Amino acid sequence: MDLYLGIDVGSVSTNLILIDHQGELYLSPLYLRTQGQPIAVLKQGLALLEERLSATDRICGAGTTGSGRSLAGALIGADIVKNEITAHSVAALSQVPQVRTVLEIGGRDSKIIILKSGIVVDFAM
Incomplete structure (x- = not known):
């Protein structure tokens, strides 16, 4: 299934969500405490999402927001980086x-x- 990844890296929490091409939620969103470690927590969140994806799932695009949006965008090669x-x-x-x-x-x-x-x-x- 073609999916789109949204990431919000904030000072308190890092949130990851996947939607399908119709904008419908795919899997449960991830809510992780940033704990002053945005890179480590983002990597952890991506690993957790990867475990939940099937072999036919494909992330076609990704966007980031939040106070850590630029960092997250650079790390994942985001297609779009938007302010809050x-x-x-x-x-x-x-x-x-x-x-x-x-x-x-x-x-x-x-x-x-x-x-x-x-x-x-x-x-x-």
């Missing part, structure tokens, strides 16, 4: 198209994102 403002906005809009405000409480900082007609018009960290 963009990632949260796109995710919120996919779930609630008329969303106007997104709040995120992270381990390193908190964010408020203001959207108008599906476009980010302001944000603060």
Whole structure:
């Protein structure tokens, strides 16, 4: 099966998820504590995912976000690296198209994102 990998490397947690070509969840997402070791935890998460894949599964694309997005993107050869403002906005809009405000409480900082007609018009960290 063709799959797409999403990775969010944050200061507190590192999260990995696989979706299929229709955007449906494939396997359970992984939530790992970063513990100040983003590279080691990312490698651990990738190994855990690999154990769960079948011989016919193929990762066709990968994207990263979070405070460790650039590092993670370089390590895995990500197709796309996006900041958290963009990632949260796109995710919120996919779930609630008329969303106007997104709040995120992270381990390193908190964010408020203001959207108008599906476009980010302001944000603060």
